[in-house]
Amino acid sequence: MTGQVLVLNSGSSSIKYRLIDLASRRWTARGLVERIGENGGLLVHGDVRVERRFPSHEEGLRAVLAAFAEHGPSLDGVTAVGHRVVHGGSRFVEPTLIDEEVERAIEELAPLAPLHNPANLEGIRVARRAFPGLPHVAVFDTAFHATIPPYAHTYAVPREWTDELGVRRYGFHGTSAAYVSRRAAELLGRPYDEVNSIVLHLGNGASATAVRGGRSVDTSMGITPLPGLVMGTRSGDVDPALPAYLNRVAGMSVQDVDAALNRDSGLLGMCGANDMREVWRLVDAGDPHARLAMDVYGYRVRAYVGAYVAALGRVDAIVFTAGVGENDSRTRSLALTGLSRLGIEVDAGRNAAPSREARVVSPDGAEVAVLVVPTDEELEIADQTAARVAALAR
Numbered sequence: 001m002t003g004q005v006l007v008l009n010s011g012s013s014s015i016k017y018r019l020i021d022l023a024s025r026r027w028t029a030r031g032l033v034e035r036i037g038e039n040g041g042l043l044v045h046g047d048v049r050v051e052r053r054f055p056s057h058e059e060g061l062r063a064v065l066a067a068f069a070e071h072g073p074s075l076d077g078v079t080a081v082g083h084r085v086v087h088g089g090s091r092f093v094e095p096t097l098i099d100e101e102v103e104r105a106i107e108e109l110a111p112l113a114p115l116h117n118p119a120n121l122e123g124i125r126v127a128r129r130a131f132p133g134l135p136h137v138a139v140f141d142t143a144f145h146a147t148i149p150p151y152a153h154t155y156a157v158p159r160e161w162t163d164e165l166g167v168r169r170y171g172f173h174g175t176s177a178a179y180v181s182r183r184a185a186e187l188l189g190r191p192y193d194e195v196n197s198i199v200l201h202l203g204n205g206a207s208a209t210a211v212r213g214g215r216s217v218d219t220s221m222g223i224t225p226l227p228g229l230v231m232g233t234r235s236g237d238v239d240p241a242l243p244a245y246l247n248r249v250a251g252m253s254v255q256d257v258d259a260a261l262n263r264d265s266g267l268l269g270m271c272g273a274n275d276m277r278e279v280w281r282l283v284d285a286g287d288p289h290a291r292l293a294m295d296v297y298g299y300r301v302r303a304y305v306g307a308y309v310a311a312l313g314r315v316d317a318i319v320f321t322a323g324v325g326e327n328d329s330r331t332r333s334l335a336l337t338g339l340s341r342l343g344i345e346v347d348a349g350r351n352a353a354p355s356r357e358a359r360v361v362s363p364d365g366a367e368v369a370v371l372v373v374p375t376d377e378e379l380e381i382a383d384q385t386a387a388r389v390a391a392l393a394r
């Protein structure tokens, strides 16, 4: 397929977008709208910056389209629009052409990803109105995890919940895990279907995924994107009895506890900052809460790595990606401390050397390669969108 794909990644308070040329597989425009619905909104379109309030995703996306019209490049060559959708439930395990019915199904899945699916859907609605003649394709975060075996995705709960209410592990960040695990195999010069890896996607949201021969076999997030690793504002794993306990002793409602575990917990809850750069600044200033927060963060990653070594049996690569994983050598080193008996080691010099490229940061000859691979969810979405549209045309 030739032409260009416009990729939209609508988050809870942001829209990231990319215009990707399919022939060269390079982007020709990129940008983002930040702090949607808050004061201090910002649109960055290439070199152009617009500072104003964007009350909704609809207004944000309109401003993006206006920026394309005013500053270029032209959107006339766009042949399809690809949308990141976080939760696809059990139904959406492939990139899917969006129609009214698919929109409704994404809406019905919103309770499973309340921070994400509503924003994704708003992006889809505005874009479908702006480009009514183009195919729009949804690429789901959950899809890559459809291969997780039942013993790893089933919760030990009453069977009716599983059978009738869709209660199970789904997992997220799958588009990213698919992209970086494939890149990791390329970097190692080995066939994708022979490489076992553990992907550590450490961004504002964070997850660990075990990949065996190109297929996800376990992941740390669950029915929602709340469990697993410590995140910017999400708790990750807690005792499932916590909502009931807090209800009993503090009179908090289930909704209040859920909101607090999603928005006021994680690094933010433990030390008052959710941006990793700020957390390290606090650590360096001697803040004991920030120090403990980082120790919890590192320990949790380590514990998941250990679990996934057990799940995979043989591990060829550990792959760091996303905002923290790609940029923060201190967190990488903390996360893998004390794992040398598992063959996992980080070379201090390689790890600390700044780079934007995919690279190896373990010592030569290490049993397990430790890699840093910048994720590119937008390129992966563009590829999957183009493949879906090409299949339709056949």
Ligand SMILES: Nc1ncnc2c1ncn2[C@@H]1O[C@H](COP(=O)(O)OP(=O)(O)O)[C@@H](O)[C@H]1O
Pocket: 202, 203, 204, 205, 232, 274, 275, 276, 277, 322, 323, 324, 327, 328
């Ligand atoms: N240079 C850096 N050093 C350490 N952490 C960073 C750096 N740049 C970004 N981050 C972290 O990455 C996070 C954003 O990661 P990203 O993958 O873009 O998250 P999301 O897609 O969930 O918004 C920030 O909240 C911050 O904690």
Ligand SMILES: CC(=O)OP(=O)(O)O
Pocket: 011, 086, 116, 141, 172, 173, 203, 204, 205, 206, 225
């Ligand atoms: C699913 C999820 O956590 O996504 P993000 O990291 O973009 O918040």
Ligand SMILES: [Mg+2]
Pocket: 203, 204, 205, 322
């Ligand atoms: Mg992300």
